[in-house]
Amino acid sequence: MTAVPGHDCATTYLIVAMDVGSTKWVCAIGTSASPKSRLKTVPARDVTALRAEIDLAKQSFGLPAGAPVWCCYEAGRDGFWLYRVLREVGIQCRVVDPGSVPVDQRAKRVKTDRLDSQALLRQFALFLRGEAKLSVLNVPSVEAEDARHIDRERLCLRNDRTTVQNEIGSLLALAGVVIERCKLIHLAKEPERLDGLAGPLGCLPPHQQARLRRQLERLKLIDAQQVELKALKTSLSTQPKTVASAQIAQLVGLRGIGDTSARQLVFEAFSWRKFENREKAGALLGAVSAPYASDQSRREQGITKTGNARLRATMVEIAWLWVRHQPTSEITKWFLAKWGPPAKRAKLVGIVGLARKLFIALWRYVEQGVVPHGATLKPVKAA
Numbered sequence: 001m002t003a004v005p006g007h008d009c010a011t012t013y014l015i016v017a018m019d020v021g022s023t024k025w026v027c028a029i030g031t032s033a034s035p036k037s038r039l040k041t042v043p044a045r046d047v048t049a050l051r052a053e054i055d056l057a058k059q060s061f062g063l064p065a066g067a068p069v070w071c072c073y074e075a076g077r078d079g080f081w082l083y084r085v086l087r088e089v090g091i092q093c094r095v096v097d098p099g100s101v102p103v104d105q106r107a108k109r110v111k112t113d114r115l116d117s118q119a120l121l122r123q124f125a126l127f128l129r130g131e132a133k134l135s136v137l138n139v140p141s142v143e144a145e146d147a148r149h150i151d152r153e154r155l156c157l158r159n160d161r162t163t164v165q166n167e168i169g170s171l172l173a174l175a176g177v178v179i180e181r182c183k184l185i186h187l188a189k190e191p192e193r194l195d196g197l198a199g200p201l202g203c204l205p206p207h208q209q210a211r212l213r214r215q216l217e218r219l220k221l222i223d224a225q226q227v228e229l230k231a232l233k234t235s236l237s238t239q240p241k242t243v244a245s246a247q248i249a250q251l252v253g254l255r256g257i258g259d260t261s262a263r264q265l266v267f268e269a270f271s272w273r274k275f276e277n278r279e280k281a282g283a284l285l286g287a288v289s290a291p292y293a294s295d296q297s298r299r300e301q302g303i304t305k306t307g308n309a310r311l312r313a314t315m316v317e318i319a320w321l322w323v324r325h326q327p328t329s330e331i332t333k334w335f336l337a338k339w340g341p342p343a344k345r346a347k348l349v350g351i352v353g354l355a356r357k358l359f360i361a362l363w364r365y366v367e368q369g370v371v372p373h374g375a376t377l378k379p380v381k382a383a
Helices: 047-061 081-088 114-126 142-174 179-187 192-194 206-237 241-254 261-268 279-286 309-325 329-339 344-368
Strands: 012-020 024-031 034-043 069-074 094-098 288-293 295-303
Touching: 012 114, 024 069, 024 114, 034 047, 034 114, 047 081, 047 114, 047 295, 069 114, 081 094, 094 114, 094 192, 114 329, 114 344, 142 206, 179 206, 206 288, 241 261, 241 344, 261 344, 279 344, 295 309, 295 329, 309 329, 329 344
Parallel strands: 012 069, 069 094
Antiparallel strands: 012 024, 024 034, 288 295
16 A cells, blocks of 8 residues: 655645534644644634644644645535635645544444544544555536536435425325326416315315415426426537537437436546546445355345445436346346346346446446447437
8 A cells, every 4th residue: 555646755744634513623633743633623614714723733843834734524514615725725635435434333432523533633644654544535626516416406306396296195185085196287287276176075174275285386396496407408418518418428329328317427427537447436336245254154234335326326227227228238138147037126136236237337438438248329310
């Protein structure tokens, strides 16, 4: 294991590990040459106060004003804005996966902001010297991160719509009224139809009717926002070509992959992440088995879910479509030979393995132009 590139190991540098909270930041500050550390607290989101503490720490440790600074914090609700601000002022920064920081599992663990920041400082110092492992996140550019919001919001709206529809159906069922889901949109457009609805006991009670009207208003708003996002996505497709748009067009050219799925793959993974090998690509998905093997004890603990949950859900959907639309693909033949056509439960397990294989194949297709073996492309439309 080698030290992190980008700094001279012979030079003493300042190390800052932050426990980032909503009201305060607890900073553990040390150097590469000393095990001692300073604990300082600054108001949350006050970068000026943080830089002042860094300058004071340099004086306290006897470091020159221009000594390099390496800062880290655990990924969380604040996202990557702090990373970008620190990089702009010349401070090297890393965003760490909280699950990669080792903790004592032998007894009840004492957890405080002070202890967490000190533990992160020790682990980060070892990581910088190449003596320990630490999972560091890839930080997207502002443009790449912003591009993900359209598809993420569409997914949220789809889930919200299902929730509201179920709520409306439950409220109607309480009065003995059953309406098909396809007809709910007509109620949302014409809420006066509620006055004509009646169950076995007659008209709906007034408070129940009022609650139904509010839910129908929410459904109408969600539908309007979905139309707005669809129009926005269409307008973006007519803008000048970018790397992301070229990758989307490349993926859509394969049978079984539509525009929405291709956009999610590109904006969540392919457009800004760089994978060194197939293992790194599969690790992002997180859909791998977790065997337990100790002495004579052998068992499977199921599928790990440590990767990108949105990406994993998208890939499972694509995997089912791939089996249907790409019957000559080598990946489909592997799936059918190993998992089909027996019990449905077996297929539900096997489709996760297919999703992982397919994700790696699509990564190679986007990066190297290698079409998955046996896959067919959509016919090119005449101009």
